[in-house]
Amino acid sequence: MNQAVNSVPGEPDDLVRALVAAGVGDERLLEAVRTTPRAGFVPADQRAAAYRDVPVAIGQGQVTTQPSLSAMMIEGLGLDGSEHVLEVGTGLGFQTALLARLAADVVSIEMRPDIARRARVNLARHGVRNxxxxxxxxxxxxxxxxxxxxxxxxxxxxxxxxxxxxxxxxGGRLVQPIGPGGDELVVCFERSASGLARLRVVASACFVRLQGRYGFSSGEFPS
Structure with a gap:
């Protein structure tokens, strides 16, 4: 596995440079990207794109978040290493692994059992325990x-x-794409005593729709 990952075109530093060019400045985050091999969190047939700043298809009509956008969203949380974090949408675990490097622990929830199973394998393979x-x-x-x-x-x-x-x-923060799906503003909020207060717009983006009882549909989901 290590040999296959090392043979992927490009290097983590290529991805770090793309993040810096996009405006990401958190040094802890950039180091987490540098030392977390994205090639280990994408399908084998997508590894040629692992260190490019592009989303990749992961099956079941899903794609990963573009790395620079993911990094901007994580940066918006202002993590210092002490936080208990919730991630909605695990995918294949690359963003989860970054959050785990930057926070005390992460609870991540994924609606698709097969994708969650693959994420578990990826996280375990790379020693992500928290x-x-x-x-x-x-x-x-x-x-x-x-x-x-x-x-x-x-x-x-x-x-x-x-x-x-x-x-x-x-006092905690929440970052979410706000919109109908396919044309959003990614917004950073802070929780106050009366609810969420909008802090800033992180980026414009195109995301899949949030599905579920409190999202766009109300189908049955495994617990």
Whole structure:
């Protein structure tokens, strides 16, 4: 496996340079990207693109978040290493691994069991131990592990679902794409005593829709 990863065109430093060019300045985050091999978190047939600043297809109609956008969203959380973090949308685990490097621990929830299974394998292979991975409806968060110091949502909805608002600790931050799916503003919020206060727009982007009871659909999801 290490030999296959090392043979991938490009290097982590190529990705770091792309993040810096996009405006990412958090040195801890840049070092996490440099030392977390993205090639180990993408399908084998997509490894040629692992160190390019592009999303890659991961199956079931899903793609990874573009690395520079993911980094800008993580940077918006303002992590210092002490946080208890919720991630909605695990994908194949690269963003999860970055969050795990930058926070005390991460609870990540993924609605697709097969994708979650692959993420577990990837995280274990790379020695990421401070992640609890759940399969279920991320639009409702993971209330039994709340409150969270930071929440990162990797899918779009016109507003932040009420359960996610309730699970952010006062003073904590939440970053989510706000919009209909396919044309969003990624917004950073801070939790106050009265709810979420909008801090700033992180970027414009195109995300898949947030599905679930508190999202765009109300189908059955595994617990």
């Amino acid at each position: 992640v609890e991975l759940r399969v279920g409806d991320g639009s409702g968060g993971v209330p039994d592990r709340a409150p969270y110091d930071a929440v990162l949502v990797s899918a779009a909805f016109p507003e932040v679902p009420a359960p996610l608002v309730a699970q952010v600790r006062p």
